[in-house]
Amino acid sequence: MKRSIIQLGGKTHVVSLPQHWIEKLGIKKKDEVEVTERGEELIITPKNNHGKKKIKMRIKDENKRFLKHLFLILGSLGYDEVEIELANLGLVPLLHETAHEFSNFVLVEQKKTTCIYKVVSQESKEDFNYIFEKCFSVTQSLADNFLEIVKTGKFKDLKSIYPLEKTNNQLTTIGQRILIKNGYEDQDKTCFVYVLLWNLEVIADFYRRSCFFLAEGSKKKKPLSEGLIEIIEDTNSLLKSLVNLSDKSLIESFMKLFDKKAVIGDKMDAIFKSGDYEEIIVGHYFLDIITYIQDCAVSYLGILYGKGDE
Numbered sequence: 001m002k003r004s005i006i007q008l009g010g011k012t013h014v015v016s017l018p019q020h021w022i023e024k025l026g027i028k029k030k031d032e033v034e035v036t037e038r039g040e041e042l043i044i045t046p047k048n049n050h051g052k053k054k055i056k057m058r059i060k061d062e063n064k065r066f067l068k069h070l071f072l073i074l075g076s077l078g079y080d081e082v083e084i085e086l087a088n089l090g091l092v093p094l095l096h097e098t099a100h101e102f103s104n105f106v107l108v109e110q111k112k113t114t115c116i117y118k119v120v121s122q123e124s125k126e127d128f129n130y131i132f133e134k135c136f137s138v139t140q141s142l143a144d145n146f147l148e149i150v151k152t153g154k155f156k157d158l159k160s161i162y163p164l165e166k167t168n169n170q171l172t173t174i175g176q177r178i179l180i181k182n183g184y185e186d187q188d189k190t191c192f193v194y195v196l197l198w199n200l201e202v203i204a205d206f207y208r209r210s211c212f213f214l215a216e217g218s219k220k221k222k223p224l225s226e227g228l229i230e231i232i233e234d235t236n237s238l239l240k241s242l243v244n245l246s247d248k249s250l251i252e253s254f255m256k257l258f259d260k261k262a263v264i265g266d267k268m269d270a271i272f273k274s275g276d277y278e279e280i281i282v283g284h285y286f287l288d289i290i291t292y293i294q295d296c297a298v299s300y301l302g303i304l305y306g307k308g309d310e
Helices: 019-025 061-076 089-101 125-152 155-182 187-217 226-242 250-272 277-305
Strands: 006-008 012-014 033-038 041-046 054-059 081-086 105-111 114-119
Touching (some): 054 061, 061 155, 081 089, 089 105, 125 155, 125 226, 187 277, 250 277
Antiparallel strands (some): 006 012, 033 041, 105 114
């Protein structure tokens, strides 16, 4: 839409804001807005956003598997209120359990088969850097604990680190909410940061799948082979190297990370040729982890190098 510039006095220029946008966000007289300069663009954001992002949906019996991911998806998309009509009252306990996975959503109202959940505490843009850092540290902690436990061969103990993956889910979702609502400090790099958080969540998922397979789905009683342990060590080291990427000698650091990935890939061939079913399954999980670490590195390159840099 087009707007005409109105000049007031000598140096003051004013542009009107669309009425439907004002109403949608609940902006009132004397409310402050944040004006961010991005190249030739100006981004106007309500400083105290009264508008809430809401959604209504109906869940059928055959969609119950979708409930597992519902609040993580809606949370990361920035929704503040979710009204859900359930076709079957039997789905209510599963819905409540799923909502608990994302701690900022709480049940505020229930009428027969309709449940309303709201985010009761709003995350601020100032929280983002802390959350971003914790997304890395929690994922690394999950990786380090996995390695420590599989070295002992006590695979049942892997159940003890499931909560770290849930924490990763919560942190990455909160980070994505902040990005959707406020953007990154450098708006041009918001998409890179969002994708990086998404991939960190997927990496944690594959560590958890490895945990679940060895702790509950596998009959393996002997410790993992030295070759596979070495691959897990190398993968964890690769994950840790992500945070060591810096804008100094960026391309050189980036290529070193890819060289490490190639070495791990060569070691993986021996695992796939071993014929050991359990080791092959875990090996495939770690091949996926390595791929997503590579994707994280590409996003990190975009964040550190960025648009407009030389």
